[in-house]
Amino acid sequence: MYEEVAPPPPLRGVARCVWRSAASAPKRIVPDGCLDLVVGDTGVFVAGPDTTAWSSVTRPGEVLRGVRFAPGRAAAVLGVAADELRDRRVTLPELWGREGELLTERLLSGDLSPARAVASRLPDAPPPDPAVAALVARLDAGATRVAEAAGQVGVAERRLRRRFVQAIGYGPATYLRVSRFQRAVSLAPRAPGLAALAAAAGYADQAHLSRDVRALTGLTPRAYFPGRSTVDEVRSA
Incomplete structure (x- = not known):
């Protein structure tokens, strides 16, 4: 079972969705340009951003709940550059120390939902980087060349790339690759063939x-x- 719903009003523009997942077999998680706050039966962690697939293994009957951040929004809310979390799973106590321990207790007890936990940090989070947001929008819209898309943003290329990596977790070229792949995922059910x-x-x-x-x-x-x-069940090639 995997289901996702639109984020509640306080998280509009910050989160892509709120989701729940339960599986009897390992699940293949593939790159999507996002970071997630994930709550399981025994712990809470931040996942991603990924550059390749990884396998999520849960205990029988375990249900995972989470918030998937919109690309470029997690770093400001979490208070850490996204590239420091690239291809990693980091528990909240590792990330925030004692504050993370207290928040984990509330999330595991059900006293606090993942969405409310994220919303509670928004007042202290800086606004999104407009240059990064503009480049993400161009790449998601189907731009085929990073240099051309970045040139339309109006920020020096090296500076823009540094800010992009900190906000997204990797550079624009990798994000373009991931975004294009996700476009293929969404189009696949209606495509008559691979070509x-x-x-x-x-x-x-x-x-x-x-x-x-x-x-x-x-x-x-x-x-x-x-x-x-x-999210797709693990299959062999």
Whole structure:
């Protein structure tokens, strides 16, 4: 079971969704450009941002709950640069010390939901970086070249890249790759074949799609698609 809903009003623009997940088998989690606050039966941690797939293993009957941050919004709320969390799972006590321990206790007891926990930190969080947000929007809209998209933002390239890495967790080129792959994920159920999917998602050709899917999921396109979300049961190629 995996389900997600729109974030509550206080988190609009900060979170992409609020979700719940339970599985009897390991799940393959693939890159989506986001960080998540995750609450399990025994702990609370921040996940991502990922550059390749990882396997989530839960105890029988365990239900995970979480908040998926919108790209570029987690770092300000969490108080740590996103690239420091790249490809990592960090518990709240590791991240915030005693404050993290107290918050973990409340989240595990059910006294506080993940969404309310995030909302409680918003008053102290700085506003989103407009340059990073503008570049993310251009890349998500289908830009094929980072340099061209970045040139439209109006910030020096080196400075923009540094701010982008701190906010997103990796550079614009990697984000473009992840964003294009996620576009393919959303289009896959309606695509008549892999060549058509590659063209619709913005890949140069089917071979380009194949290389990126292998790198990001560990599977061939035929083994991975048609996946309807960023979470898919582990399958062998």
